[in-house]
Amino acid sequence: MRNSLIIIKKQLKDTLKNKTVLIQFILFPVMTLIMENAIKIDGMPELFFTKLFSIMYVGMAPLTSVASIISEEKEKNTLRVLTMANVKPWQYLMGIGFYVWFICMIGAGVMATGLKKEEVPFYLLIMAVGFSISILAGACIGIFSRNQMTATSIVMPVMMVFAFSPMLAMFNESIEKVARFIYTQQLKRIMDDVTFAGIKADGICILVVNATLMIILFFIAFRKKGLE
Amino acid sequence: MIRCNDVYKSFSGKTVLAGIGFEISDGEIFGLLGPSGAGKTTLIKILTGQLAFDKGSVVVLDKEVSSLSGEDKKSIGIMMDQFGVYERLSCIDNLKVFADIYGVPHGRIKSTLEQVGLGDAGAKSASTLSKGMRVRLSLARVFMHSPKLIFLDEPTSGLDPQTMRQIHKIILEKKKEGCTIFLTTHNMEEAYKLCDRVALLNEGAIVENGSPEEICRKYNHQKTIKLHLSSGEDILIPHENGSAETISRLLSDGCIETIHSSEPTLETVFLELTGRKLEEDE
Known part of the structure; x- marks a missing residue:
């Protein structure tokens, strides 16, 4: 646990100087604040940008940042140095995972400023679940990739599917039929109501299946590749 | 401090290390010399527990390397060939x-x-x-x-001579403090200067080991003395009784500028043993 905290502390210092990761964390919260305040169109659903960008944030930021951090540490050999200093792989992954989750939750907190007070805890809960699944997906990619370039080439299509399918599903029924099996689309459906009433049994099932699948993939990746 | 006995390692059926064996005592600087691809980094990974080996035994800090605890590992310092710093x-x-x-x-x-x-x-x-x-x-x-035991994988590779000297000074200071140092290099001058003992590694096997001086003396087949004369000419004098008189005469005539022993270097010993140069791949 102590080593995980050291990793979190290190990562906090590093992120302030890592523009690529920093942009991932602040892009959608900042865009949400700007769009919600700058664009008002008659007939536009309430908090349209908050809900849309929140789901894109879930599908993009944790996925890309976790994959990027792990693959960069592999490429630069710092991960090996950490493991040689007796930092266990699970301590490292826990540190990185919790750190990304925590930063994303701060971002979600910023995005929640337009919501009613009573909606905020539910919104944050939904976001927390989404971030956790995305972090597992990002960790799988990071573990599988030897370097940042490989990670980016895998992350891009995966991110497009997770982050953009809920938006595209709004315009195309066929896409919606496929997208409903993706956790981000189910989170979008729940987000539309921002209450427990918005949760449907099939939605929960799909979320659980997605989460289980990510956990299985993560363990397969970890068992097969470790952190080498 | 380290005892490595008959260690074998293969990757996808290709033997990378074959029957490696040596011992390193406390406070010693041990150098592993070999060209790129000889198996130096693989051996360091095995000795530091990063890589499992197929056969043999490796004892580090008086324990089987696979049973080193977290506390034991705190007594080890490792610098691999990549820096591993947070940029x-x-x-x-x-x-x-x-x-x-x-x-x-x-x-x-x-x-x-x-x-x-x-x-x-x-x-x-x-x-x-x-x-x-x-x-x-x-x-x-x-x-x-x-740490009590330090592994340095090619610590001066690609550095300029001045920086190299500074690094050598630091390594020798650590030896004075009582550290045991295992270093890999393909620089024979570095090995000669720093190491108490060296092992020459070629294609996964140790072809010779001992102190650098011992090795060079052992392969001194020529046994000649090289004289550089003031005329600019170099002459080789055989290492035998009668030569003393010739050298003495040339000295008294003021013809000799410098006298050199002509025992082989680690580089030439390696070349003789393997037909390869230490730095041929660099």
């Missing part, structure tokens, strides 16, 4: 990460940086450091927790 963090922040992991007080960071000649560069981001400074930062990370 965006300052030198001090880089060391703080490892000071926290090893439980070393932050107060020691400054003195460690001074020890490796980076006293003024503490606040500098690692990405702005020269290659030599990065090596020194890596060495600072290795030395910070005062």
Whole structure:
């Protein structure tokens, strides 16, 4: 646990100087604040940008940042140095995972400023679940990739599917039929109501299946590749 | 400190290490010499428990390497061929990460940086450091927790002669402090200067080992003395009784500028044993 905290502390210092990761964390919260305040169109659903960008944030930021951090540490050999200093792989992954989750939750907190007070805890809960699944997906990619370039080439299509399918599903029924099996689309459906009433049994099932699948993939990746 | 006995390692059916065996005593600098691809890094990974081996036994710090505990590993410092520094963090922040992991007080960071000649560069981001400074930062990370056993994988590879000398000085200081050092290199001058004993590794097998002087003497087949005369001419005199008279005569005539022994270097011994040069792949 102590080593995980050291990793979190290190990562906090590093992120302030890592523009690529920093942009991932602040892009959608900042865009949400700007769009919600700058664009008002008659007939536009309430908090349209908050809900849309929140789901894109879930599908993009944790996925890309976790994959990027792990693959960069592999490429630069710092991960090996950490493991040689007796930092266990699970301590490292826990540190990185919790750190990304925590930063994303701060971002979600910023995005929640337009919501009613009573909606905020539910919104944050939904976001927390989404971030956790995305972090597992990002960790799988990071573990599988030897370097940042490989990670980016895998992350891009995966991110497009997770982050953009809920938006595209709004315009195309066929896409919606496929997208409903993706956790981000189910989170979008729940987000539309921002209450427990918005949760449907099939939605929960799909979320659980997605989460289980990510956990299985993560363990397969970890068992097969470790952190080498 | 290290006992390696009949170690074998293969990757996808290709034998990388074949029957490696040697012992390293406390406080010794042991050099593993070999060209690129000889198996040096693989052996370091095995000795540090990063890689499992197929056959043989490896004892480090009086324990089987596979049974080294977290505490045991704190007595080991490892610098691999890549620097492994956090580019965006300052030198001090880089060391703080490892000071926290090893439980070393932050107060020691400054003195460690001074020890490796980076006293003024503490606040500098690692990405702005020269290659030599990065090596020194890596060495600072290795030395910070005062390990008893240090592994250095080609610590001076690609460095300019001045920086190389500085690194050598640091390594020799660590030896004086009682550290046991295992270093790999393909630089025979470095090995000759630093190491108490060396092993010559070729295609996964140790072809010779001993002190550098012993090895060079053992392969001194020519037994000649080279004289550089004031006329600019070089002559080779056989190493035998009658030669003393010739040298004495040339000396008294003031014809001799310099006298050199002509025993082989580690490089020529390696060439003789393997038909390869140590740095042929570089």
